[in-house]
Amino acid sequence: MIKKLFRRKILHHILEEIDIEEHRLHRSLNAFDLTVLGIGAIIGVGIFVLTGTTAARFAGPGVVLSFVISGAACAFTALCYAEFAALIPVAGSAYNYAYATLGEMVAWIIGWDLILEYIVASIAVAIGWSGYFVSILNATGIHIPVWCSNPPGAAPGAIINLPAVFIVLFLTTLLVIGIKESVRFTSLMVFVKLVTVFVFIAVGIFNVKPANWVPFMPFGLKGVMTGAAIVFFAYIGFDAISTAAEETKNPQKNMPIGIILSLIICTILYLVVAALLTGMVSYRELNHPAPVAHALRLVGFRWGSALVSVGAVAGITSVLLVMLMGQPRVFFSMSRDGLLWPWISKVHPRFRTPYISQTITGIAVAGCAGFIDIGTAAELCNIGTLFAFAIVCGGIVVLRRTHPDMKRPFRCPLVPLIPLLGITFCAALMLSLPRLTWIRFVVWLIVGLFIYFFYGIRHSRMAQK
Secondary structure (H helix, E strand, C coil): CHHHHCCCCCHHHHHHHCCCHHHCCCCCECHHHHHHHHHHHHCCHHHHHHHHHHHHHHHHHHHHHHHHHHHHHHHHHHHHHHHHHHHCCCCCCHHHHHHHHCCHHHHHHHHHHHHHHHHHHHHHHHHHHHHHHHHHHHHCCCCCCHHHECCCCCCCCCCCEHHHHHHHHHHHHHHHHCHHHHHHHHHHHHHHHHHHHHHHHHHHHCCCCHHHHCCCCCCHHHHHHHHHHHHHHHCCCHHHHHHHHHHECCHHHHHHHHHHHHHHHHHHHHHHHHHHHHHHCCHHHCCCCCHHHHHHHHCCCCHHHHHHHHHHHHHHHHHHHHHHHHHHHHHHHHHHCCCCCHHHHCCCCCCCCCHHHHHHHHHHHHHHHHHCCCCCHHHHHHHHHHHHHHHHHHHHHHHHHHCCCCCCCCCCCCCCHHHHHHHHHHHHHHHCCCHHHHHHHHHHHHHHHHHHHHHHHHHCHHHHC
16 A cells, blocks of 8 residues: 555656647747746736735735745745756646655645645636726726626625636636647736836836835734735746646756746846835735725826726736646646546647646636635635645655656756755745634645545556556
């Protein structure tokens, strides 16, 4: 039994599997495409919402340090991801990395964990998108009835959140048609939101009042750490780049470039926006659903509200698309390994996309986004992602010991220091999350282990070798 639980994939077997015709995905992405996907996944709710609300409730102007701490955790992890993505360029991301280093049961836990991360993140982002979209329509004089723009219980007479349902189904259709078409759409959304961010920076530079940065940490170091655990949600998404490895041309070169470059660009933008936002107005004024737009109104730029709302919709759309892209590829990879039912890993004969897993994900997310309200989605996503990140960092240390002479197209520097720092930062952020989040996370893992022991362990392809 112990051997079964910790049986590992042989690396050359993993690479052989992706060349099987019935499971082969279309390789069409380059380094620029991957960087766009990364920026599309990272810049969204974090920069337009979490920056302000976290400053107001937890960290004050010290939210800049919160982003530095979260960014450091991601930087250490990104270097480990880059080595794995270049070495094992297959769909499934951290799931396959764990399978090759730490064994099948750990891989299952990570795969099940990633399913939670991407689905709950997609639901939360879809609901957020709906809120911004409805507010923009209201500003233009178009009013969507309450019954079809809110989930049951959110408002009197509310029945379904149709905008959230429609955006999920539209993006799911786009992803089924093809990954390249999805990247083109994401590129447009990224351009719109970057223009919005740069306009805010240009306005903010000339409206900063240094007195607003005092006191810098009104809630102390604990507040900064709590803020770091929450704004970590802003970084969720860079790991989704690695799920597209099987659809990347020359992944050994392009995957590390896309992962690291997108994280660097987004971290710089987060730090600049956080500093300017808390310098423009007092952090006490930022506990607002749209803090960036609110800050612009307070300093006299009323047109900024409309501009930021448009940028926020574009930003949230691209985040949602990448989240919806990541989860099906984890599903697809687990099914291909026999740990989930085989029909899930079918590839569309024309579009060469994992259309069944993509469709299942789209329907599940659309249904939940239409009928429920996710209040703790950010916290639940954060703990799942941090856990996966810690496993990836640990996997690099293990692989360096078990396969020291393997040719690595990209090498994480200063091993084991960098991976151990990544594990330490991720663990510290996980411990800063509420206990209820931990309880929900453990319950999800128990359900996953039940499925594994009653289906996955007996049908695993590794059991047949």
